[in-house]
């Protein structure tokens with residue numbers, strides 16, 4: 001997708017349209033009402049920039065934004081700020097994840113300014129996994145802010161041009177604010193209300209946990225609609241291919257917060273080619289989710305199966321022929337038309 | 339203690355009533371606190387508060403108590419210190435992602451809030467914790483807050499009072 005006002009160099013920001021918060025492509029696509037696709041980009045355990053670009057390239061032409069995770073699962077990797085710096089350099093549209101686990105309010109606000117200066121237009125505010133679940137269980141958990149107060153903090157930086165302390169920011173970070181929600185974890189009645197709370201704190205889009213339980217997700221969406229949240233916030237439903245019945249079973253028992261219904265596991269177990277079936281299932285889920293009122297897109301988390309994302313999105317048909325921007329493509333076409 | 343904490347949260351309405359009686363009493367004692375000197379009473383009152391709330395709620399003495407907005411469940415017991423709601427890792431059985439043998443503090447908080455008359459306070463966004471208050475008395479802070487907002491209300495019209503009241507802690 002190429003906008004009319006594309007900058008000549010892709011690493012320059014787009015003009016901020018009236019009513020928009022950021023100069024980013026993701027906000028453009030969301031606000032245009034197009035079915036939006038984002039994907040999780042796993043950071044490398046390396047200082048080689050090429051590894052980041054190689055991981056990003058597999059999504060070229062299929063995603064509108066990529067989440068640069070921030071020590072997800074409390075494991076140490078390249079930082080989300082570092083990844084975003086590399087990605088924005090060539091014009092990608094990363095969603096910078098910020099977890100409250102590792103940094104206090106001083107470090108976080110500094111990172112937000114730094115990231116925005118490097119062209120990051122989207123920030124996803126998370127509480128983060130506990131240190132106990134990662135490779136450094138002996139680390140000190142920070143949790144100075146939580147996802148909600150983090151949202152409010154960044155919104156204050158952007159809209160009031162102020163740090164949490166009240167000190168003035170001369171050029172505010174123009175970012176679109178996102179948050180996460182898990183409709184599949186108790187207390188279920190609280191989940192939609194918690195999204196409303198996040199929207200009140202500044203969230204403009206929500207990426208959800210993996211959706212395998214469509215009926216529960218539909219209830220959640222209906223609650224959001226009744227709360228009037230959908231007018232103020234874009235919902236991207238979380239999806240991802242399951243590699244096998246065994247993998248699914250393992251995730252269900254070992255990763256807290258991911259709910260995979262028995263029927264899904266049964267279906268995978270019964271298939272001759274489980275990996276293929278996992279992809280097929282993911283495609284069907286995306287198609288089903290697209291039909292639900294208020295779903296603006298999907299967020300694909302294909303951990304260690306990133307190479308399948310392009311095929312899944314392609315076969316699901318949700319882009320309807322639209323080709324999201326990627327480095328090189330927009331540039332060439334624009335030059336042609338110029 | 340864990341079992342007592344579960345019990346108090348499951349009787350959140352009772353503790354809401356008790357607190358609603360208790361707060362005006364300590365507030366009325368303002369002249370006493372003032373005469374003795376707030377600084378002087380800070381330590382003994384904080385100790386008493388830590389004892390009472392420690393037994394009942396496993397209070398962590400953050401100094402800016404929000405029990406009445408969190409279903410009488412002390413959310414500083416959440417291993418992530420979340421002040422605004424449960425994380426996404428709550429287990430299917432309602433236990434904590436990090437300590438699978440324990441109930442999620444926020445599942446209990448939500449259930450407690452559903453019993454309370456003013457339970458919907460759980461839906462308001464809470465400010466970040468002020469860590470410089472750690473260990474100090476929340477009760478005395480409430481009294482000072484109420485007195486200050488009353489005095490401000492005398493001098494000024496409505497809005498200030500409303501703002502102060504919203505910032506009150508328990």
Ligand code: SF4
Pocket residue numbers: 415416417418419420423424425426427428429433434435436437441442443444445
């Ligand atoms: S499961 Fe509940 S108690 Fe445990 S970290 Fe998450 S919110 Fe806190």
